[in-house]
Amino acid sequence: MDTPLETPFAITLHTGTSLDNKTGSWRTERPIYVDRMPPCNQACPAGENIQQWLYHAEEGKYEQAWRQLMQDNPLPAVMGRICYHPCETECNRGQLDDSVGINSVERFLGDQAIKHGWGIPVTTSASGKRVLVVGSGPSGLSAAYHLACLGHSVTIREAGSMAGGMMRFGIPQYRLPRHVLDAEIHRIVDMGVKLELNTKVSEIPQTMKADGFDAVFLAVGAQIGKRAFIPAGDSANILDAVALLHSMEGEEPPQLGRRVAVYGGGNTAMDAARTARRLGATEAVVVYRRTRERMPAHDVEVEEALEEGVKMKWLSTITEASGDKLRIEKMELDATGFPQPTGEFEELAADSLILALGQDVDFSLLEGIDDLVIENGSVRVGPNMMASGTGVFAGGDMAPGERTATVAVGHGKKAAKCIDAWLRGVEVEAAPKHDVADFSMLNTWYYCDAPKTVRPQLDMVRRQSTFDEVVGGLDESNALFEARRCMSCGNCFECDNCYGVCPDNAVIKLGPGKRFAFDYDYCKGCGICAQECPAAAIMMVPETI
Amino acid sequence: MSVQTIKFYQTGSFVVGNRLLEPGQRSVQSDPERSNALTSGHRACQGCGEALGARYAIDAAMRATAGNMIAVNATGCLEVFSTMSPETSWQIPWVHSLFGNAASVATGVAAALKAKGRTDIRVVAQGGDGGTVDIGFGCLSGMFERDDDVLYICYDNQGYMNTGVQRSSATPPAARTATTDVVGPEPGNVFGQGKSGPLIAMAHGIKYVATATVADLRDLEYKVERAMSFRGARYIHILVPCPLGWGSASRDTIQMARLAKETGIFPVFEAEGGQVVNVAKIRSKVPVEAYLSKQRRYAHLFGRSPRPDVVAHLQEMADDNIRKFGLVDNVAEEAY
Numbered sequence: 001m002d003t004p005l006e007t008p009f010a011i012t013l014h015t016g017t018s019l020d021n022k023t024g025s026w027r028t029e030r031p032i033y034v035d036r037m038p039p040c041n042q043a044c045p046a047g048e049n050i051q052q053w054l055y056h057a058e059e060g061k062y063e064q065a066w067r068q069l070m071q072d073n074p075l076p077a078v079m080g081r082i083c084y085h086p087c088e089t090e091c092n093r094g095q096l097d098d099s100v101g102i103n104s105v106e107r108f109l110g111d112q113a114i115k116h117g118w119g120i121p122v123t124t125s126a127s128g129k130r131v132l133v134v135g136s137g138p139s140g141l142s143a144a145y146h147l148a149c150l151g152h153s154v155t156i157r158e159a160g161s162m163a164g165g166m167m168r169f170g171i172p173q174y175r176l177p178r179h180v181l182d183a184e185i186h187r188i189v190d191m192g193v194k195l196e197l198n199t200k201v202s203e204i205p206q207t208m209k210a211d212g213f214d215a216v217f218l219a220v221g222a223q224i225g226k227r228a229f230i231p232a233g234d235s236a237n238i239l240d241a242v243a244l245l246h247s248m249e250g251e252e253p254p255q256l257g258r259r260v261a262v263y264g265g266g267n268t269a270m271d272a273a274r275t276a277r278r279l280g281a282t283e284a285v286v287v288y289r290r291t292r293e294r295m296p297a298h299d300v301e302v303e304e305a306l307e308e309g310v311k312m313k314w315l316s317t318i319t320e321a322s323g324d325k326l327r328i329e330k331m332e333l334d335a336t337g338f339p340q341p342t343g344e345f346e347e348l349a350a351d352s353l354i355l356a357l358g359q360d361v362d363f364s365l366l367e368g369i370d371d372l373v374i375e376n377g378s379v380r381v382g383p384n385m386m387a388s389g390t391g392v393f394a395g396g397d398m399a400p401g402e403r404t405a406t407v408a409v410g411h412g413k414k415a416a417k418c419i420d421a422w423l424r425g426v427e428v429e430a431a432p433k434h435d436v437a438d439f440s441m442l443n444t445w446y447y448c449d450a451p452k453t454v455r456p457q458l459d460m461v462r463r464q465s466t467f468d469e470v471v472g473g474l475d476e477s478n479a480l481f482e483a484r485r486c487m488s489c490g491n492c493f494e495c496d497n498c499y500g501v502c503p504d505n506a507v508i509k510l511g512p513g514k515r516f517a518f519d520y521d522y523c524k525g526c527g528i529c530a531q532e533c534p535a536a537a538i539m540m541v542p543e544t545i
Numbered sequence: 546m547s548v549q550t551i552k553f554y555q556t557g558s559f560v561v562g563n564r565l566l567e568p569g570q571r572s573v574q575s576d577p578e579r580s581n582a583l584t585s586g587h588r589a590c591q592g593c594g595e596a597l598g599a600r601y602a603i604d605a606a607m608r609a610t611a612g613n614m615i616a617v618n619a620t621g622c623l624e625v626f627s628t629m630s631p632e633t634s635w636q637i638p639w640v641h642s643l644f645g646n647a648a649s650v651a652t653g654v655a656a657a658l659k660a661k662g663r664t665d666i667r668v669v670a671q672g673g674d675g676g677t678v679d680i681g682f683g684c685l686s687g688m689f690e691r692d693d694d695v696l697y698i699c700y701d702n703q704g705y706m707n708t709g710v711q712r713s714s715a716t717p718p719a720a721r722t723a724t725t726d727v728v729g730p731e732p733g734n735v736f737g738q739g740k741s742g743p744l745i746a747m748a749h750g751i752k753y754v755a756t757a758t759v760a761d762l763r764d765l766e767y768k769v770e771r772a773m774s775f776r777g778a779r780y781i782h783i784l785v786p787c788p789l790g791w792g793s794a795s796r797d798t799i800q801m802a803r804l805a806k807e808t809g810i811f812p813v814f815e816a817e818g819g820q821v822v823n824v825a826k827i828r829s830k831v832p833v834e835a836y837l838s839k840q841r842r843y844a845h846l847f848g849r850s851p852r853p854d855v856v857a858h859l860q861e862m863a864d865d866n867i868r869k870f871g872l873v874d875n876v877a878e879e880a881y
Contacts, residue, residue: 018586496562522585526592527796
């Protein structure tokens with residue numbers, strides 16, 4: 001029997017239906033579905049499609065979300081902990097109430113993958129090409145992973161005894177537990193990437209020839225702590241931050257004493273000061289020549305350091321170190337924001353001084369490579385990350401760019417794509433860039449206010465997750481809630497609004513996951529669908545006659 | 546709460562559907578198999594609020610009655626644009642007689658169905674504000690006082706739009722129409738005239754009276770469904786913005802309805818037996834300028850010789866609605 005809706009009790013006027021009247025001819029503008037660039041995606045140095053993986057996470061499909069994430073970043077559990085999440089800074093939701101906790105959801109997904117042992121199968125057929133990756137830090141691992149996915153045979157050579165680079169020897173354990181790092185490195189090794197530890201590469205051209213590598217990706221990072229000339233007495237205890245953080249991995253930590261001064265204003269200075277506190281220093285003072293606003297350290301790190309009792313001394317330079325005190329000269333900023341000496345001095349009691357003045361790249365392994373240029377302390381690379389025409393590419397802290405792990409992961413991905421193209425003798429096709437989905441384009445009426453009971457809870461979890469690994473990250477319900485705070489800027493998330501609000505039934509619902517289509521036979525071009533689309537995924541364009 | 550509140554699923558209760566919802570939580574309009582009682586090809590203007598409101602309401606009524614219903618239509622935009630002979634846009638049995646007698650015809654249809662023992666078939670009468678609160682008012686009042694088993698739906702676009710935008714008794718004060726021109730010290734429609742269809746319906750003590758707008762689909766669908774759960778006379782008054790008569794952009798139809806509610810200009814409530822039982826609270830209160838300034842029928846209140854006094858008067862009326870109907874939750878207001 002037919003359903004009642006299909007056979008009304010009386011008549012339907014099938015002959016002479018208004019469907020014969022194609023009102024689409026009235027239109028001067030037509031709506032089209034678009035995918036715009038969400039600001040989070042645009043901000044991500046690793047080029048993650050954040051909106052898309054949150055879309056899967058919103059449905060509770062965590063594995064699918066993780067696999068989407070893994071297309072761009074092979075280290076989600078690590079990045080979910082140490083990334084400075086520029087995505088959250090740019091998140092449009094921040095203008096509505098509070099940014100989506102993208103980083104904490106990323107960490108949740110990364111941890112789920114480790115917990116469930118999810119892996120990435122290599123589905124591309126082997127290319128027969130061999131690529132050497134020098135260094136096993138974030139950019140090296142990222143490049144190795146992407147090259148393996150593309151079917152190449154990859155060998156990583158690491159000078160140190162453990163893989164991970166600055167993620168292991170630069171980032172303290174309270175920010176990144178080592179079992180998490182190990183798990184994510186193992187997953188890459190499990191894909192068939194050869195990892196050779198304690199193997200320092202010194203002569204690139206010879207190594208390539210001798211071991212039959214078709215291309216090489218250099219990612220040795222910047223590991224040499226910069227020194228500053230500070231007149232110091234014999235008894236002064238001066239060491240550099242890189243060495244201090246490195247020594248935290250299994251070696252005997254140095255004796256820092258009760259009062260520790262850290263010289264510098266970057267993230268490494270914060271890490272060194274916080275590490276000093278954990279090593280028992282009752283006083284850890286960061287000495288920086290400019291002001292807090294001009295500090296290169298990320299705000300989160302400065303905040304956390306302050307909350308842990310680290311003290312800051314702004315507008316100060318160290319002119320002399322001796323025994324247990326430092327001579328400090330006060331500075332003031334000139335019109336251009338550059339610190340100038342004032343001639344005023346003071347003393348600061350300190351048992352040791354840690355220099356965190358930035359890091360330099362060890363260029364010694366680059367000798368013998370033709371047409372490789374070093375400028376401003378970095379290796380010059382072309383738009384395809386190539387440092388030399390002989391198949392030598394470089395990325396991470398060696399190459400120009402902000403020196404963060406996430407930028408390094410992005411370099412690794414980009415280099416892998418370019419190496420792949422170079423090996424295959426093709427050009428990299430640049431994906432078309434979409435317009436950014438700006439906050440003003442959204443129809444934010446439709447987004448729920450996050451219930452008051454849940455938001456403080458989340459705030460607490462977020463805070464704990466960045467503070468103290470013992471407490472852990474989001475649980476499933478929190479993660480789901482957080483993912484669902486995503487406004488899906490610029491991309492359809494199938495809310496059915498366009499389908500519902502059309503006065504002319506000119507929107508066709510194509511079914512779950514398939515989005516919608518316009519029926520231009522009847523669409524009059526009123527624009528309600530575009531206006532009421534929460535996510536700005538519909539655009540009105542003029543009709544051509 | 547009158548409507549089922551959707552908990553935090555990215556967009557909650559405000560959008561038409563949402564892929565994250567269970568089928569049972571979805572609106573009629575999100576259903577790919579919805580009846581589309583008013584189908585494509587009708588001749589309503591671009592962005593017509595009435596075409597939208599009529600489909601929302603009749604689709605919901607069809608779901609509530611499993612398709613066993615008949616609609617009686619007054620003369621007006623809805624009738625003209627949907628049944629240009631020899632075509633019809635209606636996917637249901639549909640009767641049109643005169644401008645002013647829709648309520649009486651509906652009474653007759655209900656009586657005939659009763660006589661034939663077919664009370665399973667439900668009757669809905671519908672018309673614009675002109676056919677309802679002006680021309681058809683006597684018939685409507687009679688239908689109410691006899692408590693005939695009809696749901697009467699008024700699509701209120703605040704004037705006679707298809708004949709050239711003339712004033713009705715639902716046209717708001719200060720609005721420009723062809724018959725309330727922008728001249729003299731009190732330009733546009735005068736203050737102190739007009740009437741409220743829903744409040745007069747309530748005074749008849751009928752079982753169910755509700756107001757709604759095209760900006761809140763779930764609320765509208767709920768009210769139609771609720772109305773169909775009663776026997777006897779029922780009345781729903783739906784605000785349907787008219788881009789032509791209001792001088793608003795066709796894309797802003799839903800936005801206009803939303804602002805009418807959020808300013809307090811159009812109170813959204815439901816009443817049973819003459820008593821208000823529920824009001825839709827204002828979610829984020831906005832001043833009336835936000836609503837008025839987007840419509841050319843109020844253009845004379847702004848621009849080169851603005852009339853802040855008239856705007857203030859309209860604001861007072863909105864504030865009065867807010868007080869009278871309790872549209873703003875004081876507790877919630879303090880919390881924010």
